[in-house]
Amino acid sequence: MKDSINSLQDNSICLETRTIFFFEEITSESMQRFIKNLHILDNYKEGDINIKMSSEGGCVASGFAMYDAIKACESDVNIYGYSEIASMATVVFQAGNKRILMPNSYMLLHWGDQTISGHPKSNENWLKLYKDLDDRCNKIYLEKINNRQKEKKKKQIQVQELEKMLDFDTVILPKKVVSLGLADLILEDSY
Numbered sequence: 001m002k003d004s005i006n007s008l009q010d011n012s013i014c015l016e017t018r019t020i021f022f023f024e025e026i027t028s029e030s031m032q033r034f035i036k037n038l039h040i041l042d043n044y045k046e047g048d049i050n051i052k053m054s055s056e057g058g059c060v061a062s063g064f065a066m067y068d069a070i071k072a073c074e075s076d077v078n079i080y081g082y083s084e085i086a087s088m089a090t091v092v093f094q095a096g097n098k099r100i101l102m103p104n105s106y107m108l109l110h111w112g113d114q115t116i117s118g119h120p121k122s123n124e125n126w127l128k129l130y131k132d133l134d135d136r137c138n139k140i141y142l143e144k145i146n147n148r149q150k151e152k153k154k155k156q157i158q159v160q161e162l163e164k165m166l167d168f169d170t171v172i173l174p175k176k177v178v179s180l181g182l183a184d185l186i187l188e189d190s191y
Contacts, residue, residue, distance in 0.1 A: 013037040018075075019050040026058030026066065026088050035069045042073045051079045051096070054105075057087025060112050060133050067140075070095035081105045081183065087112065090182065094140050099183045101174040107182060109170045112137070138162055141182065148181025 011033060012021040020037045024030050041049045051070075057063070070077050070092070079096035086108035093099055093107075101107075112134060116126045138159055146156045174186045 011037060013040065015041070015044060017050065018044070018047055019052060022051060022053045022055060023082070025056055026063045026092070028059060028062050031059070031062035031065050034066055038069050038073065038077075042075050046075075048076045048078050048097075049073065051077060052082060053079055053089065053093065054082040054084055055086065055089035055092075056084060057089045057108075060088055060130075060137075063088035063092050064133070064136070066092045067095045080187070081107070084108065091137050091140055094144055094182065098185075101177060101183045101186050103174060103186055103188045105174055107172045107177045109141075109166055109172065110168065111166045138166075145181045148179070151181075 012023075013019070014021070018041045020034065020041065022030070022034055038049065070079075076097040077095070078098040078100060079093050081093055081099070081101045083102070083105055085093050085101075085105060087110060090107055090109055112130070116123045141162055142157065142159060145162070149156055172180070172182075174183065177183045178185060
C-alpha cells in the first residue's frame with residue numbers, strides 16, 4: 001500500500017480527490033506525465049478533475065498538448081493557480097472549465113521566446129510556425145477577455161491592445177486577472 005501511495009505521489013496524482021499536482025516547468029516529459037494522469041482521472045469514477053498548478057511556463061508545443069488534453073476531457077476540469085502562472089502556463093490555465101486563483105498568486109503574460117539556428121530557409125519556416133503559435137495564444141486570451149467584456153457590457157478588446165500588453169513582461173495580480181477574464185475567481189471569494 002505504501003509503495004502504491006509513493007508511486008502516486010511521485011507521479012503527482014491523487015485518485016481519491018481526482019487531482020493532478022503540476023508544480024514544474026512545461027517540458028516534453030512533464031507534458032507526457034500530465035496527459036497520462038489526466039487520462040487516468042478522466043476514466044476513473046465520475047466528477048470534476050482538479051489541477052493544482054504553479055508553473056513558470058516552458059515549451060509552447062508541450063503546453064498546447066496539455067491545453068488540448070484538458071479541452072478533450074469528458075469530465076469538467078477545475079484549475080487552481082498557485083503562486084506563479086507564467087508564460088505558456090497562462091494558456092494551459094485557460095483550458096479549465098473553472099479557473100481559480102489563490103489570493104497570493106500572479107499571472108505573467110508576454111510574447112513567447114523562441115530560439116532558432118541553422119539554414120535561413122529553415123528559419124523562415126520556424127518563424128512562420130512561431131507566429132502561428134503566438135496568434136493561437138492571442139486568440140485564446142482574446143476569447144476569454146472579450147467574454148468578460150461582454151458580461152460587463154463593455155467594448156471588445158482588439159488584438160492590438162492585447163499585443164501591447166505582451167510587448168514586455170506584464171505581471172498581473174489576481175483581482176486584475178479576474179477582471180480581465182483570464183480567471184473566474186479568487187479562492188478567498190468563495191470562502
